[in-house]
Amino acid sequence: MEPDNQVGAExxxxxxxxxxxxxxxDTPLLVSLFDQPLTVLTAAHPTIHGDGAAVxxxxxxxxxxxxGIGLAWPVPAAVWAWPCGEGLARAEVLWLxxxxxxxxxxxxxxxxxxxxxxxxGWKVAVVIAYEEPGKVPGTQE
Numbered sequence: 001m002e003p004d005n006q007v008g009a010e011x012x013x014x015x016x017x018x019x020x021x022x023x024x025x026d027t028p029l030l031v032s033l034f035d036q037p038l039t040v041l042t043a044a045h046p047t048i049h050g051d052g053a054a055v056x057x058x059x060x061x062x063x064x065x066x067x068g069i070g071l072a073w074p075v076p077a078a079v080w081a082w083p084c085g086e087g088l089a090r091a092e093v094l095w096l097x098x099x100x101x102x103x104x105x106x107x108x109x110x111x112x113x114x115x116x117x118x119x120x121g122w123k124v125a126v127v128i129a130y131e132e133p134g135k136v137p138g139t140q141e
Contacts, residue, residue: 007082008081014114014121015079017033019073035124039127070100071105075095075098076093079091079093087116092110094108111127111128113126
C-alpha cells in the first residue's frame, strides 16, 4: 500500500512539531502531542500511560535519557504515513539524533499509530519502539 499524500503531509508536519518540542525539552508541549491513554510497545512489554500525569512522567523519562546522551535535535529524517480508516494513521519515522554541534549521535526507526483528535489534530496513541529505548544509555530496565 502506497503512503497517502495528504495524510503523509499532515503526519510529517506533526513530527516536525514533535521534533521542535523535543529539541526545546518542552514537557507540556510534547505531552500535548500524545493521546491519552498512550501505549508504548517494546519487545520487553507494552506499557499504558493512562492519564496526563503518566504521560508527563513518560516524557520526563525520555527527556532525561536523551539529554544524558547529548541530544539537541531529533530529526525526523523520513516519515511515511498511511491512513487506517477514518481518523487513524500508521507512521514509520526514521529518527536521526543530533548533538548541539549537529553531529550524529544515533539513528533508528519507530512506528506510530496516530489518532486525529478533532480540532487538536493528530496525536500519537501508540508507540512501537523496535530498537529504542534499549539502545539509549540509561534506559535499559
